[in-house]
Each structure stands twice: as structure tokens, then as C-alpha cells.
Amino acid sequence: MRTVIPIGPYHPLQEEAEFFQLVVEGEKVVDIDVRLSYMHRGIEYLAQSKTYDQVVFLVERICGICSNSHPIAFCQAVEDLAAIEVPPRGLYLRTVVAELERLHSHLLWLGLAGHFIGYDTVFRWAWRYREPVLDLFEKITGNRNHYAMMRIGGVRRDIREEDRGEILRALDQLTPIVQMFTNAVLDDPVIAARLKGVGVLKPEDARLYCAVGPTARASGLEIDVRRDHPYAAYDKIPWKVITQPEGDVFAKAVVRLLEMIESINIIRHCVENLPAGDVYTEIREIPPGEGIGHAEAPRGEVFHYVRSDGSNFPQRVKIRAPSYMNVPTFKATVIGGTISDATITLAAVDPCYCCTERMMVKEVKTGKPCLRGEDLLRLSREKTARLRALYPSTLDKFFS
Amino acid sequence: MFQTLEELKKELGNKILSIKEHSPKRFYVEVKPEDVPEFIRFLFDKKGARLSIVSGVDVREGIEILYHMTFDREGKIITVRTLVPKPFPEIESLANFLPAANWIEREIYDLLGVKFRGHPDFRRLLLSDDWPEGVYPLRRKEP
Numbered sequence: 001m002r003t004v005i006p007i008g009p010y011h012p013l014q015e016e017a018e019f020f021q022l023v024v025e026g027e028k029v030v031d032i033d034v035r036l037s038y039m040h041r042g043i044e045y046l047a048q049s050k051t052y053d054q055v056v057f058l059v060e061r062i063c064g065i066c067s068n069s070h071p072i073a074f075c076q077a078v079e080d081l082a083a084i085e086v087p088p089r090g091l092y093l094r095t096v097v098a099e100l101e102r103l104h105s106h107l108l109w110l111g112l113a114g115h116f117i118g119y120d121t122v123f124r125w126a127w128r129y130r131e132p133v134l135d136l137f138e139k140i141t142g143n144r145n146h147y148a149m150m151r152i153g154g155v156r157r158d159i160r161e162e163d164r165g166e167i168l169r170a171l172d173q174l175t176p177i178v179q180m181f182t183n184a185v186l187d188d189p190v191i192a193a194r195l196k197g198v199g200v201l202k203p204e205d206a207r208l209y210c211a212v213g214p215t216a217r218a219s220g221l222e223i224d225v226r227r228d229h230p231y232a233a234y235d236k237i238p239w240k241v242i243t244q245p246e247g248d249v250f251a252k253a254v255v256r257l258l259e260m261i262e263s264i265n266i267i268r269h270c271v272e273n274l275p276a277g278d279v280y281t282e283i284r285e286i287p288p289g290e291g292i293g294h295a296e297a298p299r300g301e302v303f304h305y306v307r308s309d310g311s312n313f314p315q316r317v318k319i320r321a322p323s324y325m326n327v328p329t330f331k332a333t334v335i336g337g338t339i340s341d342a343t344i345t346l347a348a349v350d351p352c353y354c355c356t357e358r359m360m361v362k363e364v365k366t367g368k369p370c371l372r373g374e375d376l377l378r379l380s381r382e383k384t385a386r387l388r389a390l391y392p393s394t395l396d397k398f399f400s
Numbered sequence: 401m402f403q404t405l406e407e408l409k410k411e412l413g414n415k416i417l418s419i420k421e422h423s424p425k426r427f428y429v430e431v432k433p434e435d436v437p438e439f440i441r442f443l444f445d446k447k448g449a450r451l452s453i454v455s456g457v458d459v460r461e462g463i464e465i466l467y468h469m470t471f472d473r474e475g476k477i478i479t480v481r482t483l484v485p486k487p488f489p490e491i492e493s494l495a496n497f498l499p500a501a502n503w504i505e506r507e508i509y510d511l512l513g514v515k516f517r518g519h520p521d522f523r524r525l526l527l528s529d530d531w532p533e534g535v536y537p538l539r540r541k542e543p
Contacts, residue, residue, distance in 0.1 A: 037526040210500035318455035
């Protein structure tokens with residue numbers, strides 16, 4: 001018998017509202033449909049009535065978690081349009097903020113992913129270790145979120161010389177913790193049993209849907225804007241692109257975990273080798289023309305297209321966030337799986353997990369709810385609990 | 401010079417209206433609306449490009465549609481540009497062979513009123529269900 005599970009559209013915990021409809025036969029998901037834009041704010045339209053400097057602040061408000069990626073992509077689009085050179089120190093500072101953002105975003109995802117499979121230890125520890133990252137943000141930019149660091153031509157603030165030692169010390173403390181935490185999650189047999197082979201995105205599907213970021217890299221596509229289209233200081237720093245061939249939820253977790261260690265190394269390298277000089281170039285006017293800027297946000301490529309008619313206001317700003325390409329891959333990953341895996345498969349792309357809070361299974365005929373969000377979360381956790389009884393968890397030992 | 405662009409010129413050169421090299425990493429190729437699927441197929445299937453996004457711009461002469469094709473191995477972007485005339489802009493859909501174009505074509509219909517012929521699932525994406533027909537938020541306000 002076919003039933004439809006509506007998920008959404010409103011949930012109190014997340015920043016965005018989406019509405020999924022899972023069509024299920026028994027336990028098996030046979031189709032999925034997505035409706036979005038319950039929070040459409042008309043930012044592209046609004047951007048046409050703001051000056052270039054104001055748009056930087058506007059696009060920062062697109063997302064509270066990757067609030068640096070959109071400004072960096074927009075600034076690069078305008079810099080491409082007007083052929084503006086950013087001074088080296090500005091480029092290094094851009095890299096520092098971008099990588100700190102990846103660090104805090106991946107920790108946030110990991111915690112929520114743990115929460116949804118009923119592993120609240122992972123949730124608590126991941127978010128506990130996210131705090132020192134936010135403290136670093138406060139030290140460098142003055143804000144824990146919405147850093148207001150980017151400006152066209154460079155960055156707004158410089159790192160104070162006396163802060164450098166403290167930043168490096170904080171990174172040193174963070175390294176063994178993230179490393180140990182990574183090992184604990186990777187070696188845990190319960191997490192492996194729960195996530196391996198779940199929600200597999202095949203490489204050919206990843207390419208057809210043009211998936212980006214960790215979603216694509218976990219399916220073996222070796223693409224990363226930071227390496228392929230070098231911006232900021234990524235071409236001057238030794239680091240490597242993390243890929244995994246499997247395409248399942250576990251692979252996506254592995255990619256994000258290993259990327260965190262890369263991020264720490266990139267930040268350390270930048271802070272240690274910060275070149276001297278200005279942090280921005282003064283901009284007088286923006287000529288008519290068009291420009292493209294893209295950057296690797298924690299979730300994948302952010303893409304901005306800007307067109308200018310020579311006035312103070314952009315004629316058109318087109319913004320594409322990474323989830324726009326990653327969310328449609330649900331069609332390829334959720335279908336064929338079970339309901340108890342749907343929550344974590346939907347969360348694996350790192351869109352908005354708390355949709356699951358609002359999940360509800362309805363009988364098509366009667367319209368009567370027979371499974372609610374809590375039940376789906378319970379299903380997912382019960383599956384983990386069953387596995388936990390089978391395997392000794394190294395994670396529990398680690399955190400006890 | 402960008403190898404793929406040279407091959408594009410050789411393969412479909414007679415259908416290119418103009419080529420602009422904005423910088424060593426950014427190229428704009430202007431084509432007729434009916435030739436767009438052929439160009440995208442060539443770049444996506446044969447040359448391994450990735451569709452970053454499509455953007456629509458309302459200009460005086462019509463609606464300009466730009467297909468941003470990203471080449472990750474080469475670190476370059478080729479933008480295929482076309483102009484569809486108003487007041488009833490229409491163009492062939494790419495969503496049948498390129499699922500990545502599914503959402504953005506629906507979005508461009510919502511915001512700019514461009515109809516994509518042959519789209520497998522042509523419903524609203526962004527605007528709410530009670531939004532009036534024929535009102536497109538990103539169209540220019542004609543004086």
C-alpha cells in the first residue's frame with residue numbers, strides 16, 4: 001500500500017523551511033518530491049536596489065552558518081567584473097575566515113547527524129568543540145556569526161599582531177581534539193554499521209545532478225573550487241582535496257571529518273605566514289560589465305553572477321547556494337531506501353535536518369496521521385540502538 | 401588559449417554569434433536560442449563541464465539566459481548566452497538530459513516568465529501557489 005509522508009514545511013529549529021513528500025510502500029521509499037521557498041526573501045531583487053557595498057552585507061544574511069561564503073563569492077564576482085586585485089594579506093585573511101567557517105559548519109553538521117541517529121554523545125561533543133572555533137571567530141572578526149569581514153577589494157579588518165600567538169595556541173589545542181574525535185567516530189562499529197551503504201549517491205548521478213562540495217566528493221568526484229579555480233590564498237598553501245569513492249552517508253561524514261583537519265592546517269599556515277601590507281584595495285567605481293565569482297562553501301560551490309550598468313547599484317545579481325544543486329540528489333539517494341534511513345540520508349547533504357522534526361506519515365485514503373516526526377526520529381534511533389546491542393561501541397568508551 | 405573553446409569553435413563554429421574573452425578564466429559565447437541544447441550537450445557530455453547554474457536577465461530586447469558551464473579540471477567557465485524575445489519568451493528545456501537544470505528552469509519561469517518547452521515537471525518552484533499568473537517579479541518595470 002502506498003502512503004505519503006509529508007515532511008515540513010515549518011519547523012522551529014532550522015533556518016530554512018522545506019517541504020518533502022516521501023511516497024512509501026511499507027518501509028520502502030518509492031518516490032520523493034520537494035517543495036521549497038517558504039522562506040523566499042527576494043534577495044536577488046533586493047540586491048538591485050542596494051549599493052555594491054550594501055549588497056555585501058545583504059548576501060551575508062542569506063545564511064547564518066555559511067555567512068562568509070556568499071560575501072566572498074559576491075566580492076569575487078565584482079572583482080572579476082572590474083578587474084580588481086586584492087592585496088596578498090587580504091587574500092590570506094579571506095582564507096583564514098573561510099576555513100574557520102568550514103570548521104564550525106562541519107562540526108555543527110556532525111553533531112546534528114549524530115543526534116538524528118540517536119547518538120547524542122556525538123552531538124554534545126561536536127557542539128562542545130565548536131565553541132572554541134566560534135571564540136576564534138570573535139577574536140579575529142569581532143563576531144561569533146555574521147563576521148562582516150569581506151569587502152570588495154579585500155577584507156575589512158586586520159589580525160592584530162599580538163593576537164597571532166593566541167590564535168595559534170587555540171589551533172594547537174583544537175588539533176588533537178578534532179583528531180581524536182575523528183578517529184573515535186571513524187572507528188566506531190555502530191556508526192559504521194548504521195551509515196555504511198545508506199543513501200548511496202552514485203558518481204554518475206552526482207555528475208548528472210551537478211552535485212557540489214562534500215556531497216560530490218563523497219561520491220568520488222574530485223572537484224573543489226578551492227583547488228580547481230584558486231581564489232584567496234589556496235594556491236599558495238599546501239593542502240589536499242579529500243574524496244571518498246563510496247557515496248554513502250558514512251563517506252560524506254568521512255569527507256567532512258578529514259576536511260576539518262585540513263582546515264586547521266590551512267588556518268595555521270595562513271596565520272604563520274601572513275604577508276605584510278594592506279588588507280584591501282580602495283575601489284572608486286564599478287564599470288559596466290559582468291562578472292562571475294564562486295567559492296567553496298562548507299556545503300559546496302557558491303556561485304554569484306553580477307551585472308553592472310555603471311551605476312552604484314548592480315543591475316542583476318544571481319545567487320546560487322550549494323544546496324540548490326545538492327538537494328535534488330535526494331531523488332537518487334532516498335528512493336529505494338527505508339523510512340528509518342530517510343532522515344539521515346536527507347541530513348547527509350547538510351541541508352536542513354530539522355525538517356525531520358516535522359515528518360508525518362499519513363494514510364492517503366483517510367488522511368489520518370499514523371507516524372509523526374517523533375516516530376520517525378524514534379525509528380532511526382531504534383535502528384541505531386539495535387546495532388549498538390550487536391557491536392561494542394568504541395565511542396562510548398572514548399567519551400566515558 | 402583554452403583548448404575546449406577551440407574545439408567548440410571547430411565543432412559548432414558556424415552557430416556561434418560572438419565570443420567574448422572577459423579574462424583568461426571567463427568566456428562568454430553567444431548563440432541563438434534554438435542552438436542552446438546542442439551547445440550544452442557538447443560541453444556537458446563530451447567536454448565534461450558541470451552546469452553551475454543558469455541565470456536570466458531582463459534586458460530591453462528580451463530575456464537574456466546565461467548557462468554557466470564550469471570546467472573544474474581547467475579552472476575556467478564558459479557562459480553560453482542567448483536572447484529570447486519578449487513578450488512570450490520560450491526556449492527548449494534541458495532538464496530531460498540534464499536533471500541539474502530542472503529546478504533552475506522552473507525558477508526562471510517563476511521569476512522571469514520564460515517558458516521551457518518539454519520540461520518534464522513544469523511546476524512552480526519559488527512563488528507561492530496563490531501568486532497571480534503572468535506577474536513576474538524580476539521583469540523590468542516598463543515605464
